[in-house]
Amino acid sequence: MTHTPLLELKGVTKSFGAVAALVDADLSLDAGSIHAVIGENGAGKSTLVKIIGGLYRRDNGEFLMEGTSVDFQNTHEAKAAGISVIYQEPTLFPDLSVAENLFVGRQPYTRLGFLDRARMRRETRELTLRLGVPIDPDREARGLSIADQQVVEIAKSISVGAKVIIMDEPTAALSGIEVERLMGIARQLRDEGKGIIFISHRFDEVFALCDVLTVMRDGSYVATNQTAEVTEDEIIRQMVGRSVENLFPKEVAEIGDAVLEVENLTSVGVFEDVSFTVRAGEIVCFAGLVGAGRSEIARAVFGVDGYDSGAVRLGGAKVPRKNPAAAMRLGMGFVPEDRRKQGLAMTAGVQTNITMAIRNRLARFGIITSTLEEPSARNWAARLHVKTNALDTEAQMLSGGNQQKVVLGKWLATEPSFLIVDEPTRGIDVGTKAEVHRLLSELAGNGVALLMISSELPEVLGMADRVLVVREGRITAEFSREAATPENVMYAATHAPEVAA
């Protein structure tokens, strides 16, 4: 007995420049099943989705829809072939009504040449009711909750007759009830014979919902398992199965007194009751999934965002709430996650960027000149090995790795006693990565307290003296360097703590 899968990928590869995002990816989706694709951040899940959805074109490999080879040039062709992608943050038109969002580009006309709004309204009402989530067809899409936006997107894909529905981390921004609701919808669609690809980090959801689990790691296919025949431990092993020893040698530093003390920090709905300390010479890592609230905690500690209760102390002194300038004066630095948007003045030169946070100190009589900036900028650029011929090169012309070094240089120039680095090596090539790690390690050696946020498990395990796992806005586990293993960190990041509140 042979059967043709609804959708099949074999040996698909995709590279961006020198970076291979997908190597040899396989996937086989049957109609009437829910297929989970899981893997760490950067495992290639999103690239895979984008290839299926027509946003990227594969470099190599086979891509079959119901047994016929396809090669989508754009999202339109993928859609026409019956593929529909629901993104984590749906892309609706906020000014248009819900009904119109469902029918954009294919609105029905009346015989008189007007839009058949009555029909659009009726069909929208029917579709959303069928999904169990009635949404007023006449309201504008602006202000819909993310869960409802997803429902609108799903309704849209049903109404265009999608056969394959891909949900790309749909539950990341949903509340518990909304997740239940979405899972109900997914099951309903499965029973109607659609093939669903479900991408999620949360094991409980994946195991509760999906029939088949495909694990990816480092851009390639690892294994496909029947949910009924596999345990969570096996999946975790498949996800992290690689050696992380000696990848990032953190040098041993003398660990001193507590520099940063955070007590019961709470921001309602974002994070709750977060307490931790970071000592001089210590690197503490926040591990966890994207969206767990790690960056939010860091932003609140530094004062970019406010918080509702709790306290932050640096070197014994209270850090005022929501006042980054005061935090900087006390010796805190913050290298943000998105260096392009938050860390660099892209059109300014390297020199200006490096001295940006210390301009007041360098300025003479309130005036800053290039001559005043230069020694400091030259010093830091050299120490960080920023590869640029001239200090006036615009930051946007630099590679990602060099940009990151400039941002680091900017904060190191302030000589902080405590530094937060958020995803310091995202989008950086391997060589530069090692250099950034060496730098961080050197900093710790000089007695700086470091809080690093990273979604890459090997990086966390290689760099951290202590690992704090953040899950849904809470610190749910703490491991010393010796105790931390890929398995137990991943387990803590994906599972609710045993002691339920």
Place this chain on the structure above:
Amino acid sequence: MTTTLKLPPTETGRSMFGKIIRAREVSLIVLIIALVAVTTAIQPSFLFSDGGFRELLRQPTILILIALGQAIVIITRNIDLSVGSILCLCTYLSGWLFANVPGIPIPVVVVIGILLGAFLGLINGLLVAFLKVPSLVITLGTLYAYRGIAILWIGPHFIRSSWLPPEYREIGTMQFFGIPVLLMIVAIVVLLVAWFMTSRRAGRNLYALGSNPEAATLFGLSERRLTLNAFVTSGALAGLGGLVYLSIYATGDAKVGTGYELESVAAAVVGGVAIIGGSGTIWGVALGAFFLATISSALPVLGVPSLWQQSIVGIFIVGAIVLDRLMFLNRTRQAKRKGQSL
């Protein structure tokens, strides 16, 4: 677990009424009536004189046309600052054709005038769509470039009414049942544009593009083509505006149309078009233009010093924007609450 089914919150009578009251169109109509009433009370000849009523209805037509085009462009998250200059070139070309091509039929001139506008709009559109330069910069450039061409070409000359065939000048003064024919023509244009923008896919796509460009691209809508469409339409409407100008004033020099670029933006904004694109109705824009044009003719009659007139227009623009913002915030808050209760 299944979610309990709740009927979608339907628009109750109360909120329907609220919607109507809040609609920009209604408040503009009220404002226009109030303005005319107050002005007439103080100076009866504003309305009750030979030309008063006609002037009241005829004079806003040019701004209405230009504002329509401007609104379409703004809805796509762009702006067209060159409309005044386009109007000037189209006005003069049409006058020049009447003078230099004896016996040229009026419809031919009308078509050529509109085509010139569309062509100049096409240049704007091509530059914006293909160079990906913000339209503010491009059309600021063509504002000067087109005006420069006009100055080079026209020099110190001006259109004389003797150039124009008498039938053409009559269009400007003709009335049916007391309503100027020009207003009827413009009303038909408003109807067509409104129908296109509210009831044709192509029009809805313009709103979609302005509402969320990334989503539009992801959706397979061609940003380039939509942008081109918007600018060509704006240029063509400015061309038609030039023809209307010619029929009303029967004259025109190299300075014609100066100031329309900003007045049309003002009309669109006062009419409820969000400057960030994606929303606003054609009815609102037409009324906004009518209102602004009426203010500028009413204020002198009311004895407001000309120095103050611009400030008053400015107050309405700022007022409209503040009102929009407040309503937007309020709506978003309500929508959120609604969303959560679901």
